[in-house]
Amino acid sequence: MAKGKATSFDIAYLAGVSQSTVSRALRGSPLVNPETTRRILEAAEQLHYTVDKHASSLRTQRAGTLALLLFEDPTSDASHINPFFLPMLSAITRACASHGQDLLISFQQLSHDWHADYGDSKKADGLLLLGYGDYLAYLGKLSKLVEQGTPFVRWGAVMPDQPGISIGCDNMGGGRQAGAHLLACGRRRIAFLGDASSHYPEFLDRFLGCDAALRDAGLAMDRALQVDAESSEDAGYAAARELMRRGAIFDAVFGASDLIAIGAMRALAEAGLDVPGDVAVVGFDDIPAARITTPALTTVRQDTVRAGELLVETLVSLVDGHPAQSQRLPTELVVRRSCPARG
Amino acid sequence: MAKGKATSFDIAYLAGVSQSTVSRALRGSPLVNPETTRRILEAAEQLHYTVDKHASSLRTQRAGTLALLLFEDPTSDASHINPFFLPMLSAITRACASHGQDLLISFQQLSHDWHADYGDSKKADGLLLLGYGDYLAYLGKLSKLVEQGTPFVRWGAVMPDQPGISIGCDNMGGGRQAGAHLLACGRRRIAFLGDASSHYPEFLDRFLGCDAALRDAGLAMDRALQVDAESSEDAGYAAARELMRRGAIFDAVFGASDLIAIGAMRALAEAGLDVPGDVAVVGFDDIPAARITTPALTTVRQDTVRAGELLVETLVSLVDGHPAQSQRLPTELVVRRSCPARG
DNA sequence: CTGAAAGCGCTTACAG
DNA sequence: CTGAAAGCGCTTACAG
Numbered sequence: 001m002a003k004g005k006a007t008s009f010d011i012a013y014l015a016g017v018s019q020s021t022v023s024r025a026l027r028g029s030p031l032v033n034p035e036t037t038r039r040i041l042e043a044a045e046q047l048h049y050t051v052d053k054h055a056s057s058l059r060t061q062r063a064g065t066l067a068l069l070l071f072e073d074p075t076s077d078a079s080h081i082n083p084f085f086l087p088m089l090s091a092i093t094r095a096c097a098s099h100g101q102d103l104l105i106s107f108q109q110l111s112h113d114w115h116a117d118y119g120d121s122k123k124a125d126g127l128l129l130l131g132y133g134d135y136l137a138y139l140g141k142l143s144k145l146v147e148q149g150t151p152f153v154r155w156g157a158v159m160p161d162q163p164g165i166s167i168g169c170d171n172m173g174g175g176r177q178a179g180a181h182l183l184a185c186g187r188r189r190i191a192f193l194g195d196a197s198s199h200y201p202e203f204l205d206r207f208l209g210c211d212a213a214l215r216d217a218g219l220a221m222d223r224a225l226q227v228d229a230e231s232s233e234d235a236g237y238a239a240a241r242e243l244m245r246r247g248a249i250f251d252a253v254f255g256a257s258d259l260i261a262i263g264a265m266r267a268l269a270e271a272g273l274d275v276p277g278d279v280a281v282v283g284f285d286d287i288p289a290a291r292i293t294t295p296a297l298t299t300v301r302q303d304t305v306r307a308g309e310l311l312v313e314t315l316v317s318l319v320d321g322h323p324a325q326s327q328r329l330p331t332e333l334v335v336r337r338s339c340p341a342r343g
Numbered sequence: 344m345a346k347g348k349a350t351s352f353d354i355a356y357l358a359g360v361s362q363s364t365v366s367r368a369l370r371g372s373p374l375v376n377p378e379t380t381r382r383i384l385e386a387a388e389q390l391h392y393t394v395d396k397h398a399s400s401l402r403t404q405r406a407g408t409l410a411l412l413l414f415e416d417p418t419s420d421a422s423h424i425n426p427f428f429l430p431m432l433s434a435i436t437r438a439c440a441s442h443g444q445d446l447l448i449s450f451q452q453l454s455h456d457w458h459a460d461y462g463d464s465k466k467a468d469g470l471l472l473l474g475y476g477d478y479l480a481y482l483g484k485l486s487k488l489v490e491q492g493t494p495f496v497r498w499g500a501v502m503p504d505q506p507g508i509s510i511g512c513d514n515m516g517g518g519r520q521a522g523a524h525l526l527a528c529g530r531r532r533i534a535f536l537g538d539a540s541s542h543y544p545e546f547l548d549r550f551l552g553c554d555a556a557l558r559d560a561g562l563a564m565d566r567a568l569q570v571d572a573e574s575s576e577d578a579g580y581a582a583a584r585e586l587m588r589r590g591a592i593f594d595a596v597f598g599a600s601d602l603i604a605i606g607a608m609r610a611l612a613e614a615g616l617d618v619p620g621d622v623a624v625v626g627f628d629d630i631p632a633a634r635i636t637t638p639a640l641t642t643v644r645q646d647t648v649r650a651g652e653l654l655v656e657t658l659v660s661l662v663d664g665h666p667a668q669s670q671r672l673p674t675e676l677v678v679r680r681s682c683p684a685r686g
Numbered sequence: 687c688t689g690a691a692a693g694c695g696c697t698t699a700c701a702g
Numbered sequence: 703c704t705g706a707a708a709g710c711g712c713t714t715a716c717a718g
Contacts, residue, residue, distance in 0.1 A: 083429065090450065366713060398713090692714090692716100
């Protein structure tokens with residue numbers, strides 16, 4: 001960046017050794033005499049020397065860089081990234097720093113050729129894949145990545161026989177927590193807002209988990225109370241209105257995500273329904289906004305910080321050629337006013 | 344990333360030309376015969392060839408990469424990045440892509456030695472600086488960057504005699520819009536929550552803008568109604584409580600940021616005050632959460648998307664050795680229920 | 687319009 | 703423990 005930057009030859013000259021020795025010392029080789037190393041480090045400091053990343057990467061064939069590919073939902077407003085990813089992004093950057101990795105970030109359309117682009121490029125040693133979107137549309141690209149031998153870890157539903165490695169939360173377990181809580185609050189007719197199909201396996205698992213909780217009590221989710229919605233406030237609003245338009249009878253709404261639940265609360269309020277009096281509402285994610293709605297949103301928290309760390313740890317293992325495996329993170333029910341514990 | 348990746352020599356062999364010609368053709372040199380170029384491009388496609396970024400950067404001494412340094416407020420929860428930056432981040436990544444630049448992202452403590460680290464490294468050709476924090480603590484580092492000749496553009500208050508280039512919104516104008524609107528709504532005793540000192544020039548300008556609007560009407564802001572707060576909901580909550588503890592008389596709150604305003608609304612609600620009946624509230628930023636509070640928050644919108652684009656455009660100019668200058672972006676008043684237009 | 691050659695700044699066998 | 707040398711994959715004067 002600065003012009004006339006010092007090279008390892010300058011350090012060598014200053015420390016009175018060969019350039020090879022400088023390189024060894026800087027990489028912490030045990031071969032180098034400790035006293036020599038000390039002198040070299042001193043010279044390097046004096047000249048504000050940093051190893052040239054490009055030269056080093058070219059030689060070692062390792063980028064020392066990870067790439068984060070964030071998929072955006074083409075249907076949603078481009079500037080509205082799901083706020084759910086913010087703390088995760090924060091955790092990822094931190095974890096990268098602590099692993100000595102640089103982080104390249106890029107937004108991708110699910111439809112683009114990123115699998116080829118990043119698979120062939122040497123900009124990054126591995127890929128972190130985040131984002132909502134149609135899972136089935138995604139699958140083919142994941143397989144291609146596996147074929148290419150590109151190390152990657154994705155955030156999403158963990159399922160058997162998946163291409164590559166995935167880290168996700170225990171969506172089924174989280175759905176179960178939501179269902180059990182709604183039951184405990186005396187709710188029986190629980191509407192589910194969100195796509196509950198194999199296109200969106202995370203949402204599907206949340207639905208199935210909730211259903212499992214009901215079945216434990218001899219009940220079941222009613223498909224007539226399910227309305228598709230992608231993860232956005234507007235979609236949640238629209239889904240809740242559709243539910244009411246159908247004349248459905250329900251005493252609770254389980255939003256497949258907090259954004260959906262928040263949008264639904266807006267529609268319910270507009271329709272003059274009281275939350276939680278008439279309808280209890282539970283979301284999923286625990287985004288920051290969940291605390292500031294009126295009433296505050298009861299939800300199932302995903303540990304995004306741990307998720308970010310695990311994503312990076314796993315990818316680094318993979319890049320280093322170590323074995324790694326998919327993992328599901330536990331969720332936690334956060335009870336707030338939109339569906340308070342029954343007193 | 345994939346093993347056995349093709350090199351320009353492979354393309355040369357396949358296309359029956361020399362490696363130099365391949366390199367020229369790939370860079371779009373007008374010297375190369377169009378037909379030759381076509382053959383080379385075809386061969387490159389066939390072998391999924393991409394230019395090796397490290398080799399190219401080493402040779403040209405250009406990284407083709409920009410680094411985004413996000414400063415976090417050490418006092419706030421590490422995982423809570425200001426949501427204000429999300430759409431900006433989105434715009435920045437998009438703009439980088441359209442300028443053919445890769446984007447490196449890193450979170451920094453304001454106190455760290457990033458200016459040395461990034462200044463000496465060749466990972467990026469230029470720096471994008473974002474984040475809240477004490478401006479005066481920041482100043483020294485900016486000067487160092489200028490000394491080093493490191494191209495950078497920061498997001499923040501645009502002031503005369505600043506080291507380097509800044510892009511920011513017209514905070515003074517935005518404050519004026521807020522003040523004028525509050526006046527038009529019949530408010531006279533306007534509390535300002537947020538640090539209004541030279542440590543936080545953006546907040547200070549918002550305060551001064553509001554004050555200017557009052558002065559136009561023969562009034563003025565009352566310093567007794569100002570309480571320091573950094574940009575977080577908890578700080579806004581605490582500041583509003585402090586205001587009430589003092590027994591201050593006020594009919595409006597102007598939060599230096601939406602987070603502050605949202606925290607303040609929580610404190611006001613807890614104290615049994617009606618918004619906007621007893622106290623009108625206006626924020627600054629227009630983060631997504633501003634739409635979902637009850638009542639929805641009237642605020643001054645910053646065009647984060649345009650800001651992101653401008654940040655990148657400006658930095659790219661700078662890196663290319665072209666002149667560039669600081670700029671202030673206009674703001675827009677967004678009227679919602681927390682301070683509705685007087686009907 | 688094209689090719690042969692030097693060189694960007696490292697890392698790492700190889701030799702001592 | 704240290705040095706001389708090759709080579710990672712490009713780009714670009716230089717020569718033709």
